[in-house]
Amino acid sequence: MARSNKPILWLPFAAGGLVAALIIPVLILITGLLVPLGILPLPYDKMAAFAHNPLGKLILFGTVALPAWHAAHRLRMTAHDLGFSDGVAVKVICYGSAWALIAITAAALVIV
């Protein structure tokens, strides 16, 4: 049987779609409305404590990495739909951006 790397792409894609659907809207509600309106202050000490906690790190990492991968994969497919050939350039731009975000997230969570 021909081997395919598709499941490796699909599983985080589907997981990322679900994580994005469940958590991104409420996060934007907080950072885009409740913080600017002064309803939620998001104090540094509290946020830093969350990012120091191992479970907090895991949640933060998953919240960024999975939706970023989802977006990258879907944008690659959408680029194809828009008539861009599915070549190296599109893959590098899409997956490269996702990997960059994932790497910076990991680095930030290590040094925080």
Next chain:
Amino acid sequence: MSRRPYTRKVKRSWWLGRRRYVVYMVRELTSLFVGLYCALLVVGLWRLAEGRAAWDGFLDALSSPLGVLFQLVCLAFAAYHSVTWFALTPKAMPLAVRGEPVPAKAIVGMHYGAWAVVSLIVLIAAGI
């Protein structure tokens, strides 16, 4: 598999003619805004790692008119992603319990329930 597959030329604007295609393209482009907001979260995490002053600066940037406008656009697309993602889940992953198919409405409903619970937990954790 052919080494030089034939690729038909498509106009970039093929989807603009019909409502159904536009809706499809908007649904797919939700991923662009999910990705952009992820980038914003990454900036925030980096600012947090840099310390108190950097974090406070990040909060100020979030509250700037441009920051709010950008996030409101992201919110609209993100919410549309949620709604469309839940709607397609029973089609992409049909469930069966003891051989009986679970009705699509039940699967979608459970996702909305999970959405509400997760949102509430995040709001409470954030200190509302």
